[in-house]
Amino acid sequence: MSSTGGDSAFPTPKPPQSGVKTVLQYTGIPPSWLDKRPSLPSRNWLIFLSVTSAVTGYYIYDRQQCKKIRQEYVDKVKDLAEQPLGSMELPRKVTVYGAKWLGDEDYDRSMRHFRKYVKPILVAAAVDYDMIKGRRHGDIARRVAEDIRAERRLMLGLDQPMAGPMQLPGSSPEEKRRRWLEGGIVIVGRHTLKEYMAGLKRGWTEGLEVVDREEQLAKQLENDGKFDEPEVEPSLDSSLGDDEPIPTPSRIPSSRPFSVLSSPTLRAPTTTKHADSIPPHLNAPPAAIPPQPPMLLVSFTNHIGFTQIPLMIWDFFNERYKVRDGAEAALKLIKGYTRPFSAPPPDVFARPEDSTDPADPRKPFLAEVSPTDLDFDREAESYYKKSVVRDFLKEIQDARKSYYDNLAKKLETARALARGTREPTKAERDYPPPTEVELRAERLKKELQWRSNEEGFDIIRPDKDVEWDERFRSVLRVYTDPPEDSSWDSAPTASS
Secondary structure, eight states, X not given: OOOTTHHHHSOOOOOOOOHHHHHHTTTTOOHHHHHOOOOOOOHHHHHHHHHXXXXXXXXXXHHHHHHHHHHHHHHHHHHHHTSOOOTTOOOOEEEEEEOOOTTOSOTTHHHHHHHHHTHHHHHXXXXXXXXXXXXXXXXXXXXXXXXHHHHHHHHHTSSOOOOOSSOOTTOSHHHHHHHHHHHOEEEESHHHHHHHHHHHHHHTTSOOOOOOHHHHHHHHHHTSSTTOOOOOOOOTXXXXXXXXXOOOTTTSOOSOSOOTTSOGGGSOOOOOOOGGGSOHHHHSXXXXXXXXXXXXXXXXXXXXXXXXXXXXXXXXXXXXXXHHHHHHHHHHHHHTOEXXXXXXXXXXXXXXXXXXXXXXXXXXXXXXXXXXXXXTTGGGGGGSOHHHHHHHHHHHHHHHHHHHHHHHHHXXXXXXXXXXXXXXXXXXXXXXOOOHHHHHHHHHHHHHHHHHHHHHHHHHOTTSOOOOOGGGTTTOEEEOOXXXXXXXXXXXXXXX
16 A cells, blocks of 8 residues: 655655765764864954954064064174184273163163163174163262263372283273273163263262262261250159169260261271362363263163053064164164264353243253254153152152151160160060161161162253253264265274
């Protein structure tokens, strides 16, 4: 008997499987995986993958360009490293100055910029370098001024050069100075330029007396009354068990003289030549200064703060521009082409220091005259954190006030325990409080730090121009781009 629904009685045959599926079905892979058809990712996944791929690709591209640019400049100068030196010759050596950026606790930031972008090209050309870092504001200015005063003392015969048991190549003062002039100076950032020029001016303007800053400050603080004891009127029945009177200021040795336990910086100064022993004609500033090494001005900007995060991101993905700028700066120094240091005309500096006339062309230099080297990297100062510039001195004043408010109680405790007028508590036995000598040394250290920071801030604050002296006009030189038709054979030396 036939059935009208015969077709539904038999199952629909499955399509034949491909050879791959036939093989894979015996491997234990679930059949649903073999029958699953691929589909496009969702909208959110497409957005994520697109953004991630674009960012990663841009980062890889930037770093590849950095390597390419750096290698390009290394190839230009690597032949210089293969030139042989004589047995008595030394490689060229430059001095690098890097000051602390205002508002950044990492004092090594500017020097790290040099090591990352400028140093590789110098190393490829076999140029040695000596790095001088400023751990605090004003350190570079003080270091430069001290070095210049020491040089002046040697030139005038007030000091004698240190003579070793053997005369090594390049150890004589004349050879050291010649190598120093041929080497050059690298200045990283406008804040470093301000400190360097301030130290240069102080070194060639101030006297030649040897001054110990800690000793000088200790003498200034000695009679300021912070460690004086209040006068106490002795009582008529103030007696102890064995008729021993209560100690009074008249019977206690003065606390002002320093004991042998005090810091070495607080003791009597060593024998040095002071201003009274230097003839006035030698101690006066010279009318002209000797030649100075050419300067390489390297731009540097440090972005700090929440509002500058977009700029930090931009710098992170565009590092190739910094690599090229650093390599170009290094190439200027290696080739050795220089030009005179440009400064405004002398009449721009004629106004008094306390002038506040807004129409005065000296402040800033760009107001009435064309940009000069004293305006180098001025835009970088606009990236200082405004809160740091505004509150820098106030924070020092607050810290000083808080310290002196607590000093009186610490002194009272130290003197009471030293004189035995009361027994120490259990906490004081476990953790002895500082003695008066230790408090004096601590106070000297803090005052030295506060005053150094105030002095350094006065040099690098944004509203102050770079220090200048008219004697620098014909002496200072700056490395510049070589002529387009120049070659390595015609490159001048730094001393020329």
